[in-house]
Amino acid sequence: MATTNLKINGKEYSVDVDPSTPLLWVLRDHLNLVGTKYGCGVAACGACVVHLEGEAVRSCVTKINRAAGKEVVTIEGLSEHGDHPLQKAWEQVDVPQCGYCQSGQIMSAAVLLREIPNPTDEDIDLAMTGNICRCGTYLRIREAIHLAAEIQTKLK
Amino acid sequence: MNIPTSNKKELKNVTSQVFKASRRDFLKMGGLLAGGFVLGVNFFGCNEKGEKITSIAPNVYLQITSTGEVIIITHRSEMGQGIRTSLPLIVADELGAEWSKVRIVQAEGDEKKYGSQNTDGSFSVRMFYKPMREAGAIAKLLFMQAAAKQWQVPVAECDTAAGKVVHRRSGKSIEFGKLVTTAQTLPIPNVKDIKLKERQQFTMIGKATPIVDLHDIVSGTAVFGIDTVVENMKIAVIKRCPVLGGKVKSYNDKETLAVPGVLKVIPIKGGDIPPTIEKPLSGVAVIAENTWAAIKGRDLLDVTWDLGEHATYDSAQQLEELSKEILKKGTIRRNRGDFDRAKVEAKKVIEHTYIAPYLAHGTIEPPNALAVVKNGKCEVWAPTQHPQGARDAVANALGMPADEVKVNITLLGGGFGRKSKPDFIVEAALLAQESGLPIKVQWTREDDLHHDFFHALSVQRITATIDQNNQISGWNHHIAYPSISATFDTSVLQPADGELGQGASDFPYDVPAVKVETHDAKAHLRIGWLRSVRNIPQVFAIATMLDELAEARGLDPVKQALELLGDDRAITFDDEIVDGKYGNYGEDISVYPWETGRMKKVIEKVAQEANWGRKLPAGSGLGFAAHKSFLTYVACIVEVKVGPDNKISIPHVHYAVDCGTAVNIDRIKSQFEGGAQFSASIALKSEITVKEGAVVQNNFDSYQIVRMPEAPQQIHVHIIESEDKPTGVGEPPVPPFTPALCNAIYAATGKRIYKLPIDLKG
Numbered sequence: 003m004a005t006t007n008l009k010i011n012g013k014e015y016s017v018d019v020d021p022s023t024p025l026l027w028v029l030r031d032h033l034n035l036v037g038t039k040y041g042c043g044v045a046a047c048g049a050c051v052v053h054l055e056g057e058a059v060r061s062c063v064t065k066i067n068r069a070a071g072k073e074v075v076t077i078e079g080l081s082e083h084g085d086h087p088l089q090k091a092w093e094q095v096d097v098p099q100c101g102y103c104q105s106g107q108i109m110s111a112a113v114l115l116r117e118i119p120n121p122t123d124e125d126i127d128l129a130m131t132g133n134i135c136r137c138g139t140y141l142r143i144r145e146a147i148h149l150a151a152e153i154q155t156k157l158k
Numbered sequence: 159m160n161i162p163t164s165n166k167k168e169l170k171n172v173t174s175q176v177f178k179a180s181r182r183d184f185l186k187m188g189g190l191l192a193g194g195f196v197l198g199v200n201f202f203g204c205n206e207k208g209e210k211i212t213s214i215a216p217n218v219y220l221q222i223t224s225t226g227e228v229i230i231i232t233h234r235s236e237m238g239q240g241i242r243t244s245l246p247l248i249v250a251d252e253l254g255a256e257w258s259k260v261r262i263v264q265a266e267g268d269e270k271k272y273g274s275q276n277t278d279g280s281f282s283v284r285m286f287y288k289p290m291r292e293a294g295a296i297a298k299l300l301f302m303q304a305a306a307k308q309w310q311v312p313v314a315e316c317d318t319a320a321g322k323v324v325h326r327r328s329g330k331s332i333e334f335g336k337l338v339t340t341a342q343t344l345p346i347p348n349v350k351d352i353k354l355k356e357r358q359q360f361t362m363i364g365k366a367t368p369i370v371d372l373h374d375i376v377s378g379t380a381v382f383g384i385d386t387v388v389e390n391m392k393i394a395v396i397k398r399c400p401v402l403g404g405k406v407k408s409y410n411d412k413e414t415l416a417v418p419g420v421l422k423v424i425p426i427k428g429g430d431i432p433p434t435i436e437k438p439l440s441g442v443a444v445i446a447e448n449t450w451a452a453i454k455g456r457d458l459l460d461v462t463w464d465l466g467e468h469a470t471y472d473s474a475q476q477l478e479e480l481s482k483e484i485l486k487k488g489t490i491r492r493n494r495g496d497f498d499r500a501k502v503e504a505k506k507v508i509e510h511t512y513i514a515p516y517l518a519h520g521t522i523e524p525p526n527a528l529a530v531v532k533n534g535k536c537e538v539w540a541p542t543q544h545p546q547g548a549r550d551a552v553a554n555a556l557g558m559p560a561d562e563v564k565v566n567i568t569l570l571g572g573g574f575g576r577k578s579k580p581d582f583i584v585e586a587a588l589l590a591q592e593s594g595l596p597i598k599v600q601w602t603r604e605d606d607l608h609h610d611f612f613h614a615l616s617v618q619r620i621t622a623t624i625d626q627n628n629q630i631s632g633w634n635h636h637i638a639y640p641s642i643s644a645t646f647d648t649s650v651l652q653p654a655d656g657e658l659g660q661g662a663s664d665f666p667y668d669v670p671a672v673k674v675e676t677h678d679a680k681a682h683l684r685i686g687w688l689r690s691v692r693n694i695p696q697v698f699a700i701a702t703m704l705d706e707l708a709e710a711r712g713l714d715p716v717k718q719a720l721e722l723l724g725d726d727r728a729i730t731f732d733d734e735i736v737d738g739k740y741g742n743y744g745e746d747i748s749v750y751p752w753e754t755g756r757m758k759k760v761i762e763k764v765a766q767e768a769n770w771g772r773k774l775p776a777g778s779g780l781g782f783a784a785h786k787s788f789l790t791y792v793a794c795i796v797e798v799k800v801g802p803d804n805k806i807s808i809p810h811v812h813y814a815v816d817c818g819t820a821v822n823i824d825r826i827k828s829q830f831e832g833g834a835q836f837s838a839s840i841a842l843k844s845e846i847t848v849k850e851g852a853v854v855q856n857n858f859d860s861y862q863i864v865r866m867p868e869a870p871q872q873i874h875v876h877i878i879e880s881e882d883k884p885t886g887v888g889e890p891p892v893p894p895f896t897p898a899l900c901n902a903i904y905a906a907t908g909k910r911i912y913k914l915p916i917d918l919k920g
Contacts, residue, residue, distance in 0.1 A: 038378070041524075141870075
């Protein structure tokens with residue numbers, strides 16, 4: 003066990019955990035930030051995507067010591083009122099079915115939109131290929147990302 | 159899927175009666191407010207003989223508060239199909255409620271209050287459409303009577319809209335909330351006195367309503383089973399025997415107990431044969447302060463197994479054996495005309511074997527359940543499709559009366575049939591009882607893929623004959639797969655009537671000789687039902703063979719399907735089914751007939767919308783399949799493009815659907831969009847194999863699901879306008895997509911597909 007200092011969604015935390023613990027389980031079990039989901043544990047499904055220093059990472063394979071002292075953003079911190087352009091677009095398109103994978107989908111899409119403000123279908127496919135949706139909402143996800151790009155452009 | 163288990167009693171011909179609920183009845187339910195008043199709605203059911211069931215149970219509660227808030231208790235499980243939205247909107251529409259003031263509260267699992275809550279078989283809307291409308295209409299009449307009394311005007315001059323009673327003539331209006339006090343003094347109107355809305359008066363039914371949990375989902379605050387927490391909760395991760403029926407012989411937990419955070423190691427008795435859906439598998443549970451410690455502790459467990467009778471099982475070998483078995487004569491299950499004679503007299507005989515693998519559900523939220531056992535009672539929180547089945551199974555396992563077990567239903571991160579089995583909930587309850595601690599059992603993805611209730615592998619052979627007049631004269635369908643029934647009774651070696659009635663024994667086409675035969679196939683895994691169940695392999699074989707027949711006859715497959723369906727009429731199968739009955743998904747076929755006219759209409763619609771028959775460039779093709787399942791008529795056309803490297807892409811999918819009255823257009827579309835993707839995984843990707851009794855695939859790297867780049871790119875859903883009774887849409891999109899894709903691949907490449915998942919290189 004070791005004390006690790008974390009900065010998540012702008013707030014400081016200190017946790018005393020085994021340094022090999024994946025960030026995912028620290029978020030879920032120790033900090034009750036349960037918007038980030040467990041799906042596979044091997045970086046194969048994308049349900050657990052969070053931002054580490056602005057990059058999309060699979061928190062299920064990101065050991066906690068890698069996150070120490072760095073900026074972590076989870077779905078709970080993506081926007082203050084759940085009104086990030088992606089979240090707005092997701093609502094407008096009524097993307098989710100069961101909804102379980104959607105936090106990870108949105109977090110992956112957020113990095114894409116920052117890097118490529120007006121992504122093509124191919125850009126979206128490439129950025130989202132690591133996120134599985136078993137309900138099959140892929141087409142609405144793609145549509146919502148395009149819509150979010152428009153919303154984001156208007157805000158600028 | 160309608161599986162005959164002891165705890166599955168479905169009501170038929172459901173109708174409703176509303177009463178004022180006592181305070182005692184509803185105060186127990188979380189989420190309801192004190193004050194306001196509550197209407198309980200009885201759904202009367204009839205048993206199979208048509209007799210009214212006298213034990214009256216209120217199935218839905220509706221509360222209107224003095225602030226005008228309308229609270230609707232929803233008693234079905236939400237797993238992505240949108241039912242938490244679609245049923246309440248039916249009530250709200252008839253009532254004339256303001257949707258923004260409607261709040262949905264999830265009912266706990268309670269058969270006395272809600273009747274069966276088993277959410278599968280695509281029947282929630284089908285069964286509850288009418289009672290939900292009646293419930294709303296009775297509440298509406300009550301409010302109109304209260305307003306009429308207050309205004310001293312005839313009730314008939316009143317109406318409701320947007321959460322108010324309105325008096326058209328004077329222009330007066332009053333909010334429901336302000337009428338609560340008066341309404342409470344009035345007798346509840348009789349269902350005979352209500353007037354349901356005319357179709358054109360609907361404000362929500364037949365339109366698109368966003369799901370109620372939308373904002374919570376996108377902001378990460380929606381609560382799934384995995385997110386539930388109680389004070390002092392511990393996590394359990396279980397090492398289960400890799401082989402069905404195997405048992406723990408001995409184990410060494412020394413290293414496990416040395417992991418910081420690991421508290422206890424508890425063996426779980428289990429591994430019974432038949433496995434049933436409620437008994438745990440034999441294993442060893444690691445209980446820890448947190449999930450990671452439990453997973454690490456489990457990795458270090460050293461367990462010696464007695465692997466049991468299935469230890470040498472190999473799925474590839476079983477497929478080989480079944481491929482030989484189906485060449486023999488089988489048990490005749492449906493017989494029309496004289497197939498043998500048709501074969502002798504045929505001008506051409508086409509015969510093929512069709513093979514499909516085991517599939518796992520792979521809900522992205524793996525099974526999990528939280529249980530607290532205290533003072534002779536057990537409370538459970540779980541993502542379950544079948545709360546009452548869970549309650550009974552837990553009560554049974556713990557040896558306590560069912561009344562002492564409370565099951566709270568969370569959102570489900572996918573269901574697809576997996577979460578109607580309560581085995582994982584029983585594990586949590588047993589461990590909570592044994593340890594005296596609140597326990598959440600967490601399945602890892604590996605656990606999920608290794609120990610699922612699998613969609614069974616299958617081998618089928620179809621022999622079809624074409625006579626001298628170029629007509630299809632005979633159809634002989636041989637079927638072999640382990641039955642779901644074997645999970646409950648190992649003596650069952652052949653498909654049940656309910657399984658055959660998913661495409662095979664209800665083959666609807668007008669062919670003079672039809673013979674369906676089944677063969678023995680032993681179950682070596684826990685076999686379960688997966689979204690659309692046996693329709694998947696059966697329709698894969700049937701609809702690809704029909705395409706091949708059309709080609710052999712020089713006919714267009716769409717035209718052939720229309721011709722084979724014949725005149726518009728209702729068809730039945732019972733006279734031809736041998737020693738059995740056609741299940742019709744649990745519904746009386748005189749109430750829900752098999753109508754060829756409706757099937758033809760969806761076929762014509764999809765052909766027109768997809769511009770069937772158009773020329774496509776080399777390497778591209780269109781494929782067609784049509785299939786009725788779960789009482790819903792569906793036709794599908796897939797456009798495929800196959801690259802020189804055999805890379806398959808799917809630019810367009812067209813569906814036409816007749817599901818009777820459409821309740822929530824947007825959720826019908828989303829079920830079809832998702833159904834196509836689900837089927838695309840089956841067609842292109844997913845396969846479970848077994849070696850030495852154990853599942854080979856460990857995770858989503860080896861058990862593959864379609865991802866965005868390979869997913870169908872545009873899915874067009876054409877809904878037939880209908881005033882018929884509504885039928886479900888959760889499962890019906892899945893079956894026809896796969897054969898339509900196979901037929902499209904043939905059109906594009908000249909290669910027929912006889913084995914799933916599709917491998918063009920093989």
